[in-house]
Amino acid sequence: MIAAVPLTIVPLILYNVIAFVFAGGSATSPIWQSELFTLTxxxxxxxxxxxADLIAVVAVILLGTEVIKATRVHRRSVLDHLVSTVVMVVYVVEFLAVGxxxxxTFFLLTVIAVVDVMAGFTISLGAARRDISVDQGEA
Structure with a gap:
C-alpha cells in the first residue's frame, strides 16, 4: 500500500512545512531565498x-523515480495513478487558493505533479498495449 504513494507528495509536504512552520504562511518570506552554500x-x-532551488531539485529527482516506477506493470497501477492524480489536484488547488x-517554485512543483500523472498514464498504457499484443500473438 505504501508503494502506491507517489513520491511527488514529498516536495508538497516539504514546501508546506517550510511555508507554514518556518515562513509563517508567507510566499514572500526571506527563508525561500536563504543561501544554502556557495560553490565557485x-x-x-x-x-x-x-x-527554493533545493526543493525544485528534489522534486525533479523524485519525478524521475516516479517515471521509472511507472514502467513496471503490476496490479497496483490503477491505485498508483489514482493517488498520483489526487496529489496533482491538491497541488493545483493549493496553487490557486493558498497565498x-x-x-x-510551487508552480514548478505543480507542473512536475502534472507531468508525473501524464507520464504515468502514458507509460502504463503503452506497457498494457504491448502486453495485450504479446498475449494475442501467443494464442
Missing part, C-alpha cells in the same frame, strides 16, 4: 543555490 565554478562565477503557494 570553473568559470570563476559563484553559484549560490537557495532553499503561501503563489510562488514560481
Amino acid at each position: 565554478l570553473v568559470s570563476g562565477q559563484a553559484w549560490v543555490p537557495n532553499l 503561501a503557494a503563489a510562488t514560481s
Whole structure:
C-alpha cells in the first residue's frame, strides 16, 4: 500500500512545512531565498543555490523515480495513478487558493505533479498495449 504513494507528495509536504512552520504562511518570506552554500565554478562565477532551488531539485529527482516506477506493470497501477492524480489536484488547488503557494517554485512543483500523472498514464498504457499484443500473438 505504501508503494502506491507517489513520491511527488514529498516536495508538497516539504514546501508546506517550510511555508507554514518556518515562513509563517508567507510566499514572500526571506527563508525561500536563504543561501544554502556557495560553490565557485570553473568559470570563476559563484553559484549560490537557495532553499527554493533545493526543493525544485528534489522534486525533479523524485519525478524521475516516479517515471521509472511507472514502467513496471503490476496490479497496483490503477491505485498508483489514482493517488498520483489526487496529489496533482491538491497541488493545483493549493496553487490557486493558498497565498503561501503563489510562488514560481510551487508552480514548478505543480507542473512536475502534472507531468508525473501524464507520464504515468502514458507509460502504463503503452506497457498494457504491448502486453495485450504479446498475449494475442501467443494464442
